Amino acid sequence: MSSEKTPISLGSNFIRAIVEHDLADKKYATKKWAGSPGDSKHQALGQLDPAKIRTRFPPEPNGYLHIGHAKSIFLNFGLARDYAGVCHLRFDDTNPEKESQEYVDSILDAVQWLGFNWQTIESNGGVESNLYFASNYFDFMYRAAESLIENGHAYVDSQTADEMRETRGTLTEPGKNSPWRNRTVAENLQLFHEMRDGKHADGSLILRAKIDMASSNINLRDPAIYRVRRAHHHNTGNTWCIYPMYTFAHPIEDALEQITHSICTLEFEDQRPFYDWLLERLAEAGLLAHPLPKQYEFARLNLTYVVLSKRKLIDLVEQKHVSGWDDPRLPTLAGARRRGYVAEGFKLFTDRIGISKADSWIEYTILEDCMREVLNDAAERRIAVLDPIKLVIDNYELDKVEDCFAPNHPLKPELGKRVVPLTRELWIEAEDFMEMPSKGFFRLTPDGMVRLRYGYVVKCTRVEKDTVGNVTVVHCDYLPDTKSGTPGADAIKVKGNIHWVSAQHAYAAEIRLYDRLFKEAYPGSGDRDYLNDLNPYSVKTITAQLEPNLKDAKPEDRFQFERHGYFVADKKDSIDGKPVFNRTVTLRDAWQK
RNA sequence: UGGGGAGUCGCCAAGUUGGUUAAGGCACUGGGUUUUGAUCCCAGCAUCCGAAGGUUCGAGUCCUUCCUCCUCAGCCA
Numbered sequence: 001m002s003s004e005k006t007p008i009s010l011g012s013n014f015i016r017a018i019v020e021h022d023l024a025d026k027k028y029a030t031k032k033w034a035g036s037p038g039d040s041k042h043q044a045l046g047q048l049d050p051a052k053i054r055t056r057f058p059p060e061p062n063g064y065l066h067i068g069h070a071k072s073i074f075l076n077f078g079l080a081r082d083y084a085g086v087c088h089l090r091f092d093d094t095n096p097e098k099e100s101q102e103y104v105d106s107i108l109d110a111v112q113w114l115g116f117n118w119q120t121i122e123s124n125g126g127v128e129s130n131l132y133f134a135s136n137y138f139d140f141m142y143r144a145a146e147s148l149i150e151n152g153h154a155y156v157d158s159q160t161a162d163e164m165r166e167t168r169g170t171l172t173e174p175g176k177n178s179p180w181r182n183r184t185v186a187e188n189l190q191l192f193h194e195m196r197d198g199k200h201a202d203g204s205l206i207l208r209a210k211i212d213m214a215s216s217n218i219n220l221r222d223p224a225i226y227r228v229r230r231a232h233h234h235n236t237g238n239t240w241c242i243y244p245m246y247t248f249a250h251p252i253e254d255a256l257e258q259i260t261h262s263i264c265t266l267e268f269e270d271q272r273p274f275y276d277w278l279l280e281r282l283a284e285a286g287l288l289a290h291p292l293p294k295q296y297e298f299a300r301l302n303l304t305y306v307v308l309s310k311r312k313l314i315d316l317v318e319q320k321h322v323s324g325w326d327d328p329r330l331p332t333l334a335g336a337r338r339r340g341y342v343a344e345g346f347k348l349f350t351d352r353i354g355i356s357k358a359d360s361w362i363e364y365t366i367l368e369d370c371m372r373e374v375l376n377d378a379a380e381r382r383i384a385v386l387d388p389i390k391l392v393i394d395n396y397e398l399d400k401v402e403d404c405f406a407p408n409h410p411l412k413p414e415l416g417k418r419v420v421p422l423t424r425e426l427w428i429e430a431e432d433f434m435e436m437p438s439k440g441f442f443r444l445t446p447d448g449m450v451r452l453r454y455g456y457v458v459k460c461t462r463v464e465k466d467t468v469g470n471v472t473v474v475h476c477d478y479l480p481d482t483k484s485g486t487p488g489a490d491a492i493k494v495k496g497n498i499h500w501v502s503a504q505h506a507y508a509a510e511i512r513l514y515d516r517l518f519k520e521a522y523p524g525s526g527d528r529d530y531l532n533d534l535n536p537y538s539v540k541t542i543t544a545q546l547e548p549n550l551k552d553a554k555p556e557d558r559f560q561f562e563r564h565g566y567f568v569a570d571k572k573d574s575i576d577g578k579p580v581f582n583r584t585v586t587l588r589d590a591w592q593k
Numbered sequence: 594u595g596g597g598g599a600g601u602c603g604c605c606a607a608g609u610u611g612g613u614u615a616a617g618g619c620a621c622u623g624g625g626u627u628u629u630g631a632u633c634c635c636a637g638c639a640u641c642c643g644a645a646g647g648u649u650c651g652a653g654u655c656c657u658u659c660c661u662c663c664u665c666a667g668c669c670a
Binding site: 060094157160164171175216218224227245249269373454489560565588589 | 594596597598599603605606607608609618619620627628629630631632633662663664665667668670
């Protein structure tokens, strides 16, 4: 019986408000959908769209997805789920030089891991795939560009990139018209065709929208929309030597897919006027039909002690500051997964932080708390001694092996108990013994008593030390009538309760103790180089003494090592019968040394 | 200094067309339960909404001015 917790409120945010208003206004009630993306003619052949809204998650396959993307994924897929809509997973692959199949695969994997897929059951019972590639729209984009040219809304410029930069003006000064701005439609069309046909060198010609070089919005100063670039594309191969720019491609992708709410981050806000301009021009030309998609922007995620920019993540990987894209210290979803973070934790996290347009920095501990919260419920308990010292029970029979019973989950008795063997020689945590106890310390001390969790109460009699004075062995006597679970076991009250593992039975395992990758809350802030903020102690590999059954852990099995934290059997380095564990996150510790 | 955004408790974030005592979460503090110093439970936690004026019977919500921060000058997305 699970306790009835108050369900987490989905909260409300400005985007949900917009969606609800649009739905109430029946803004998209007449929108049609022919079962696949396409222009106005294609969609007109379809029926009323069974999806009340369409959103999309449009990653560029030029890197691995990270926690910030999780926010966007939950937003977009969540909106679709909550408002009887559909969310498209669309690869925004318009720049062949940076994109690759490896990234496509990793993104597909991450999205599924978060619990989403791109299959939708249609009203007719069929299954529709909502996995799309922008590169599949290149034909239409080419046609759209021709349309712009034909209607005098675009021209081919012969200026070099440098010249274009010089004539673009500045934030406070207007730009200057290109000398090629008034080429005739026929000339523009011919040059554009020649660009496609490979008759011009990369960068020699470029197609530009013809809007206003004096606009106070720099994005409207005749933005570049099609460039010549001979590069192999992961999807279209060498079919094209011209590629559309994001600015031009993205609105079209949304429109062809009948997206209703195109949600992106704040830095695209300035782009919205062009987004609307382009779509209106194509609608005027009959290529697209109203209602057209609308773009909305929200603040991207910032996390303290974390770096989420693609460029920086690529640097960390390529400069080998981490072991790869799935290094458990990285905020990539692949890394987080290896670290032991769970998808439900990310869901909780995104619900908890909300959506708004205010720039904000979320405290990293919020994410950790979310993981603790779901792991506390999901993970079975086990015992691990991370920094072992010997404890010898002098009055315990030499070869005796006694069964102790430990619950697998204190909040879920139905999960039963397991047997852990107790013997004369045990491993205990070095920090659970203090020769000179500080105030408030209530574990083992000279002459002190403590309970061996799930076993007996034990009283310290003496200690052995090495040459430098470190305690190496603690000697104790046990109190026979105090075994956990037996009548009268609690007759002697002790406050301390420490974990242990039989030295004879323990599984000595490799464990990686991870800490934050950066030592500064705002890596690279001020005039610092973010690489100088790297935490030199972000990982520590130790050999720990584990409860014997942990030897059978399978990759990605998660446990709470009692009194320590949550750990996961590494999916990559674990060998059958010899798992290696990663510390996901520690338990909270109110005692804080 | 041009354009576009944002400023509500330490961190996030709700605040319907202005209407009464400014949601909620996290953190924090105090108390309780507990064979994890964990979990869980209870209680407390903004007379104030970037600042200053103004309109109004009444303003976080309207007006004016000011301040701070973010963002835009790739043939990247």
